[in-house]
Amino acid sequence: QKEVEQNSGPLSVPEGAIASLNCTYSDRGSQSFFWYRQYSGKSPELIMFIYSNGDKEDGRFTAQLNKASQYVSLLIRDSQPSDSATYLCAVTVTGGGNKLTFGTGTQQKVEL
Amino acid sequence: NAGVMQNPRHLVRRRGQEARLRCSPMKGHSHVYWYRQLPEEGLKFMVYLQKENIIDESGMPKERFSAEFPKEGPSILRIQQVVRGDSAAYFCASSPRDNHQPQHFGDGTRLSIL
Numbered sequence: 001q002k003e004v005e006q007n008s009g010p011l012s013v014p015e016g017a018i019a020s021l022n023c024t025y026s027d028r029g030s031q032s033f034f035w036y037r038q039y040s041g042k043s044p045e046l047i048m049f050i051y052s053n054g055d056k057e058d059g060r061f062t063a064q065l066n067k068a069s070q071y072v073s074l075l076i077r078d079s080q081p082s083d084s085a086t087y088l089c090a091v092t093v094t095g096g097g098n099k100l101t102f103g104t105g106t107q108q109k110v111e112l
Numbered sequence: 113n114a115g116v117m118q119n120p121r122h123l124v125r126r127r128g129q130e131a132r133l134r135c136s137p138m139k140g141h142s143h144v145y146w147y148r149q150l151p152e153e154g155l156k157f158m159v160y161l162q163k164e165n166i167i168d169e170s171g172m173p174k175e176r177f178s179a180e181f182p183k184e185g186p187s188i189l190r191i192q193q194v195v196r197g198d199s200a201a202y203f204c205a206s207s208p209r210d211n212h213q214p215q216h217f218g219d220g221t222r223l224s225i226l
Contacts, residue, residue: 045217
């Protein structure tokens with residue numbers, strides 16, 4: 001079982017719609033959860049981070065964490081063509097210090 | 113530019129040569145992490161350093177790879193006797209502390225082995 005799992009996609013989202021990206025993790029002791037956006041050929045860019053159960057909103061982005069279900073998600077409202085990218089879920093795991101364990105990413109395409 | 117600075121952006125080496133990748137963390141950040149992204153694969157942790165100390169090198173191959181973060185100057189990831197399989201994007205990230213603070217990434221070094 002992979003430590004961090006994401007649907008690889010591609011996920012097609014109509015412009016203006018809400019995109020929902022999901023991530024599950026295997027280590028129940030995981031403490032910190034991050035979403036990065038990566039455009040093709042570019043570096044990961046931090047979008048959101050969340051530490052506690054519940055929702056955290058920042059502009060068009062909402063991160064949702066459910067530790068009981070070992071599940072973290074990212075919602076993107078009013079999707080724009082510029083949101084077309086690969087979204088990487090990353091966690092810090094128990095005893096792993098601050099190193100990030102990444103999922104393989106979900107490729108998303110926002111279509112007109 | 114106050115971001116994480118990596119150089120070179122692109123590096124071409126022949127098999128058997130050495131590759132040196134440099135990373136200067138964001139201003140105010142004292143923790144540096146190196147990750148590798150192989151083509152069509154996810155990001156994999158390699159090594160975590162603070163000034164003059166390697167904190168965690170569990171993701172770094174035991175042979176040919178080394179890393180340092182001296183008291184003065186950038187962090188260096190060194191790959192000796194490169195092989196074709198070392199071709200990848202190498203990203204450096206930094207954070208202000210190690211208590212699960214978000215890491216910010218540099219633009220990466222694309223290493224190509226001929």
